[in-house]
Structure formats: C-alpha cells, structure tokens
Amino acid sequence: MNVNSQNLSSIRKNKTFNNPERFIEGWYWVLPSQNLRVGDVKAVTILGRELAIYRGKDKRVVTCDAYCPHMGAHLGEGNVKGNELRCFFHHWKFDAEGICVDIPCLDEPLPIKIRTWPTAEKYGLIWIWTGDIPKHPIPSAPELEYKEFDFTFGPRIVMNSHPHVVMINAIDIQHFNTVHKLASDIVFEKQELHQNAITFVNTKYDGREAFFIKVIRPFYKNAITYRVCYWYGSTGIVTIGTDFLHVHIMFTLRLLEAGKSAAQSLIMIKKRQGIFGWLYNLFVLWLAKTFVKHFIQGDTKVFQTMQFNLKTPIKADQSIMQFINHLERQKPLNWGTWNLARSQNLEIKESREKWRDALSND
Ligand code: FES
Ligand SMILES: [Fe+2]
Numbered sequence: 001m002n003v004n005s006q007n008l009s010s011i012r013k014n015k016t017f018n019n020p021e022r023f024i025e026g027w028y029w030v031l032p033s034q035n036l037r038v039g040d041v042k043a044v045t046i047l048g049r050e051l052a053i054y055r056g057k058d059k060r061v062v063t064c065d066a067y068c069p070h071m072g073a074h075l076g077e078g079n080v081k082g083n084e085l086r087c088f089f090h091h092w093k094f095d096a097e098g099i100c101v102d103i104p105c106l107d108e109p110l111p112i113k114i115r116t117w118p119t120a121e122k123y124g125l126i127w128i129w130t131g132d133i134p135k136h137p138i139p140s141a142p143e144l145e146y147k148e149f150d151f152t153f154g155p156r157i158v159m160n161s162h163p164h165v166v167m168i169n170a171i172d173i174q175h176f177n178t179v180h181k182l183a184s185d186i187v188f189e190k191q192e193l194h195q196n197a198i199t200f201v202n203t204k205y206d207g208r209e210a211f212f213i214k215v216i217r218p219f220y221k222n223a224i225t226y227r228v229c230y231w232y233g234s235t236g237i238v239t240i241g242t243d244f245l246h247v248h249i250m251f252t253l254r255l256l257e258a259g260k261s262a263a264q265s266l267i268m269i270k271k272r273q274g275i276f277g278w279l280y281n282l283f284v285l286w287l288a289k290t291f292v293k294h295f296i297q298g299d300t301k302v303f304q305t306m307q308f309n310l311k312t313p314i315k316a317d318q319s320i321m322q323f324i325n326h327l328e329r330q331k332p333l334n335w336g337t338w339n340l341a342r343s344q345n346l347e348i349k350e351s352r353e354k355w356r357d358a359l360s361n362d
Contacts (some may be wrong), residue, residue: 026232043076
C-alpha cells in the first residue's frame, strides 16, 4: 500500500535532507579529547570550514577560524601561549574569545577579533556548535541525561552516503529482518522533544523472535526496549535492552565533501557501583561493541553504492518520512560557509519585502 499523496509530495520538496551542500545548525564532533593535549594546536576542517583548535593551560579547548586576520597564515601552525594562540608568522596573539591581545611591533594591539565557535567536551570527544550560541545541548540519550555512565568508542569510519541517509537505518524497519535477520514487528511512536531532537519508541514486539531474543527472553517480563533519539539530523542514539539492562549506542556523523560521512560510534551504559559493577559494565560494553561491529558490517556495503531516492514509500517507511519532515523544519546551513541556507522562495519574498519597505520609507 502506498502512503498518502500529502506525505509523498512533502518528501519530494526536500531541501535539506540528503543535500550534499547542507547540514543542520548543531553540535558536531571534531576529534577525540585525548588527541588534543594542553599546549597542542591543530588544523581541522569541519563541515567544509577550515578551523584551528587548541587547548590552553586551563585545559579549555578553543576553536577559531583558521586564517590570521593579518596576512592569512593558518593559525593551526601557531603556538599556544598560556590560554592564548600566537600566529606563527608575525606573532600576533589572540585570546580564547578571539580578541587580538598583542602585536609585537605595535604598542597597542589593533581592535580586531577572529571568529571563535562554542566548544565543549563530552564522551571523550571535542564538539563544536556551528552557530553563535548553542540552542540545545550536545546529543544524549534522554535516559542518561542527568546520570553518570560508562562508555567506550566503537568503530570510526567514512561512509559513501549522506549522514541523513545513514541515520534512517536505525528506523528502517524492513531491513531489520532482511539484512540483520532480527525477526521483528516493530511499531514506532514518534515524539518531537524540541526543534532539534525527535524520538522513535517501539511499542510492540510480536512472538516471531530471533534466536538472540529467545535466549534472553527468560530474564525479562516487558517488551524489548528499542528507542531511537535523533539530534540535528546527524546523531542517532539507539537505546536497546530489556527491563534490567539498557545499552545506548550513538552514531554521530559529519557531512564530508560530495555527500560522504565521517562517522564515530560510541556505546554507553549507566554507571554501576563497586568493583563488580565496574567489571559488569566492562563486559557489557565489550559485548555490545562486538554487536555494533557486526551490525555495521551488515550495512556498510549498501551505503557505498546506493543512490538514495525514496520513490515508492510504503507504510513501513512512515517513520523515515517523519524523520525527514522533522529534519526539514530545522535550521539549515551551507556546507563550507556555515551561512544560513535559504530557500529561493524565501529569498524572493524577503527581497520583495525589502523593496516594499524601501518604497514606504520614501
Ligand atoms: S599572518 Fe599572522 S601575524 Fe602575520
Ligand atoms: Fe542496519
């Protein structure tokens, strides 16, 4: 059965979903925290924008635009001095807010500033917000938001598909059976947490269970938990488990050139007390990591060659369309410049309004 024409036409009007020139304003991972020690400075390119990133004496990480406002030297070649960054070329110095605080050949620095970006650390990763002021937090599983947890890194890979396309894998119900052999009959209920986050929660699990499910069935009473929380259209956290154990698997992606993705996976579980709790978590994280590797292998090949085009959505694809519609309502930025991406219609409307304003001001 085909879904209704309203859904279909809204899919056809996508401006941001799977667009290799666009991403959503939000938090994106940069590199593992341990790769940037106190006094280190590095050149990084994130979502097409060239940046310099450093860790000052106070351990705080600062991210700024790459090129020095004097003559354009890459600040990633510079040196960290206390909590400030000194350009390699003529030693102009910038503080953590990007303000020029020293020009060696002048008595007073000039009133100039390099652009800095909100930067934070979580899950052993450095994250940046691709706008002025963060509107929402770094992605987290709703259940772990105010809890302590243990985590481990899963695989880090480059995929040949857009992050938005990779994301929908976690709610693509049909492929659970066909690719992953998890005989299942999942029914999702969606809930938008805010403009940048949406969850899909399984409300059903029928009797046709896979071997793995049958093995753990005696240990729990309720339906198996399967919940997906998406942030900024590029990070997905899958919460899976039984009533006594929840494992959270995060896939956080960044759009690379030509619609490819840089993906980092992470596995998290709630912290447990004592040495036995620690050992238990260590074992579960190791086990989950093995599963994650196995699952990624199952799909990776498809993402190398597919050309996404949801031409014939059926009822089983409904959650995917809800994800796309949620994504289209978020704030889109252009890859490379990080400027607001506007639809042509909006631009025409705005210029008409400006023209009208100009007339009425006369
Ligand atoms: S280019 Fe940076 S100080 Fe001259
Ligand atoms: Fe999959």
